[in-house]
Amino acid sequence: MALALDDAAQNLLFREAHTAQTFADTPVSDEQIHAVYDLIKLAPTAFNLSPLRLTLVRTPEARERLVQHMSEGNKQKTRTAPLTAILSTDLDFHERLPELFPAVPGLKDSLFAELETREQHGRFNAALQAGYFLLGVRAAGLAAGPMTGLDAGSVDKEFFGDGKQRTLLVVNIGLPGEDAFRPRAPRLAAAEAVTTV
């Protein structure tokens, strides 16, 4: 079954892309990540909540503040990647809803007035956007190395001391280095993951 997306794009985003374990020295600029965000921000979230925030960890000092909260197996690659991004949920996303979802005035003070509701919807929609972002990094011709092996609560305290953001995922970003890729693990067949009723 042929897809509408051309083969080069399928290869760039999915078929020939792999999670990178090592990175080349080539720098990654803020402008490149802004271009990725400007592409992926167009993909949908519920009520256009758009709760994902990116913290680009660039200075050696900031890098060490992050590395100390990563699991052992993730420390060295987080130290040496050209750029590392903390993907987080902004729990105050509702403050922007008057601009982001003008079709329903007052959403900020009704459906999303309670922190618990914002945590639940914020985390889910930021995770959707994290999926878009990982593909967006590949769209920029870069490799992503997403990591969940970290102490998210400690990263929150270290970088988001005001308690208004929650760490979702940390992603190393750059061109792949030597021996960057592990063999791809098997995936479920479509017939195993998809049921028709």
Next chain:
Amino acid sequence: MALALDDAAQNLLFREAHTAQTFADTPVSDEQIHAVYDLIKLAPTAFNLSPLRLTLVRTPEARERLVQHMSEGNKQKTRTAPLTAILSTDLDFHERLPELFPAVPGLKDSLFAELETREQHGRFNAALQAGYFLLGVRAAGLAAGPMTGLDAGSVDKEFFGDGKQRTLLVVNIGLPGEDAFRPRAPRLAAAEAVTTV
């Protein structure tokens, strides 16, 4: 800042794609959705957990069983879309880990032995995959209409009576119909969502 992804692909996936509110009658086949899954299954999840499952709701009887649990504003479009998919988290994803993540034997009975852990990691990684899937539907030349306005607990009981799957999102899928698109709401600027430290 130019991206590596070609313009046609950027347009198909992001810039000219919109959430559809109405759909044409043109059918959507199971094969088309299998092809979407076979593309997006390649994108990363933590430990290759791959917890997303798709239930394609096709027969009129199954459609009505779903529609009754949708919010009022989502009922008519869910009745009339060529195909509707329930995206869910398989809470028993750990059973497949010996095949999916052979690099760490025993993961099924250690890190993911507890249901609460599987709920948390399953929901996050299934949400990442839901993001990939929405872009995958667009990659097939189709429009997606994702909806969170529904009683997820009731959909779980109706379709996943064994309690092993949790509904994440329901997505109408097809070619756009008449007046399918609302004007795109504003997005945050990259400078608002991205911070460098």
